Amino acid sequence: MKKNTWLMFIILAGTMLLSACSKNYEGDFSYEIEDFEFENQDGETVSNEDLKGTFWVADFIFTNCTTACPPMTANMAKAQEKIKEAGLEDKVRFVSFTIDPEYDTKQVLKDYIQKQGGDFSNWDALTGYTPERIKEFSQTSFKSLVDKIPRQNAKEDESSYDFLHSSSLFIVTPEGNAIKRFEGTQFENVDALVNQLKEYVQ
Structure with a gap:
């Protein structure tokens, strides 16, 4: 009888541990990020597996953009700065x-990213794939x-x-699911993004 009691205790403890490790974060949707291996600005391979275990903020840009991308990148840089000020640079990429x-x-x-105020302590700028690959990846993983x-009139x-x-600007969970988005061109959304990350992380 005593042996059975210990067995039940071990099973219960294991179940509680698994539940704690697979936390469900409240978001607006849940898009699973497909597997990828791309190159960052330093020629290092970055994959979805490398990003697991931390929250990350994702966006899609091109440096010849004259409209949305400059403010988006500047706002990412501002969010990065605020995350560092909060002491969360090891928990958010x-x-x-x-x-x-x-x-x-x-x-x-x-x-480009340095010009907009960002640094690469916890930021990866990814390239090294075909246009077809990133088009498919954006649509499949981030809808x-x-x-x-x-x-026109270039x-x-x-x-x-x-x-x-x-x-x-998409928030992706440590498990690899995009769950929330913020309009990246609006400066006022920087605080909303950072506050949401603080809520998730702390």
């Missing part, structure tokens, strides 16, 4: 996927359209193409 990998090399992305279109020193793409 930032990931930018270029949707124009043919132009956005590692160095181009590195220069976000990516489409290349001609740019100047001589500007790119002749543009992209339709999401301007959202």
Whole structure:
């Protein structure tokens, strides 16, 4: 009888431990991020497995963008700064996927993000894949359209193409599920994003 009691205790403790390890975070949706292995600004491979165990904020940009991407990237940089001020830089990472990998090399992305105020202590700018791959990845994992279109009235020193793409900043859980989005072009959303991350992490 005593042996059976100990066995039940061990089973119960194991069940409670598993429940604690698979926390359900309240969000607006739940999109499972598919497996990927891309290159960051330093030529290092970054995969979804590398990101597991921490929250991360994702966005989709291209450096020739003249509308949404500059404020999005600046707001990501501001969120990164606020996360560091809160002492949470080890618990939150930032990931930018270029949707124009043919132009956005590692160095181009590195220069662009630094120009907008970001650093690479906990931020990866990813490239090194085909345009078809990132289009499929964005649509499958984040339910976000990516489409290349001609740019109207482009100047001589500007790119002749543009992209339709999401301007959202997505929160992804340590288990690899996108659960919330914020409009990335609006500065007032930086605090909302950071406060939500604090709520999840702390």
